[in-house]
Amino acid sequence: MIRALLDGALAALLAPCCAVCGALLDRPLDGAVCPTCWAGVPRFSPPLCARCGDPLPDRRAAAGGCCAVCSVDLGPIAAARALGPFEGRLADLIHACKYGRRPSIATGLGHRMRALHGTLSEHIDLVVPVPLHPRRERERGFNQAALVAAALGPPLCEALTRRVHTSPQAAASGAARHANVRGAFAPNREARRVRGRVVALVDDVLTTGATLAAAAAALEAAQPARIVALTAARAELARR
Ligand SMILES: [Zn+2]
Ligand SMILES: [Zn+2]
Structure with missing residues (x-):
């Protein structure tokens, strides 16, 4: 009222x-x-690749549950899921959130991503956002990945620190992106909570997987039982 x-x-x-x-x-x-x-947010619907989470053209293509041309290098990440493709209203929302400085959009995306847990075959113990470099977080005023993660449901654990201020990934190719972010992340004191737990790394967009793979590599030092990834959107879907 x-x-x-x-x-x-x-x-x-x-x-x-x-x-x-x-x-x-x-x-x-x-x-x-x-x-x-x-x-109007576009959403993926099953069948999905069991690993990268990309939609499969039909059920016959799901040989072994994975797509024929898994196009992302996820490093130690066992499986990834996204709400939908990075296009249309979903791309508009993420853009408005980050560049229009609307943190409430990240929270809204996180709420809508709660159902993604169900497409993975396990319980998630902790959610770990991909950190921004402190300088970038100061410029923006918030880390959208942390707000998305906080809205997902499982306990939040900010176990990673970004120690390298990497250049924007937008224009780089896949190999360049992986080289760009290698070693960019380090586990911090919070990472003690990760040991033996199933952890979901959270970011706004999965493109080549370079950022998430680098974050996961850093998280592995803290000995989680398993690492999965949840993102709001998936960019650069392979044609299949
Ligand atoms: Zn795949
Ligand atoms: Zn509107």
């Missing part, structure tokens, strides 16, 4: 707009994005 009144007052006084499509928000307390944009 009070929330509805507040929503009404905020909508009337401030006329806030959706961070993605610009439509007026009826219920600004629900976040920076309108329900239509959230409903």
Whole structure:
């Protein structure tokens, strides 16, 4: 009741707009994005590659449960899952979150990613966000991966530190991306909690897997039982 009144007052006084499509928000307390944009997020549906989580063309293609051309090098990551492809409304949302500085979008993505656990065959004990370099986090004001991870459900463990300020990955090729981030991460004091546990590394986008593989390599030093990866989006899907 009070929330509805507040929503009404905020909508009337401030006329806030959706961070993605610009439509007026009826219920600004629900976040920076309108329900239509959230409903328009493209999502993967099964069958999925058991390892990289990419959608498979049909059930016959699922030889051994994996895609024929698993195109990502995930290093020590046993399996990865994403909400959907990095395109359309999902790409718009991630862009608005990071560059439009809308941290509430990361939380909204995390809530919608909770169902991804179910497509993995195990319980997740801890979620570990891929860290930003402190300088980049200061510039942005938040780490979107940490906000996504905090909304996923399992306990949050910020076990990694980014010690190298890497150049933006956007333009680099697969091999260059892997070289770019190798050694960029290190386990910190929180990493003690990881030992013997099933850990989900969390990031906003999985592209070549370079960043997640480097983060996982650093996490391995803390001896988790198993590492999986959860991301909001998957970019550069291989044609198959
Ligand atoms: Zn919208
Ligand atoms: Zn695959």
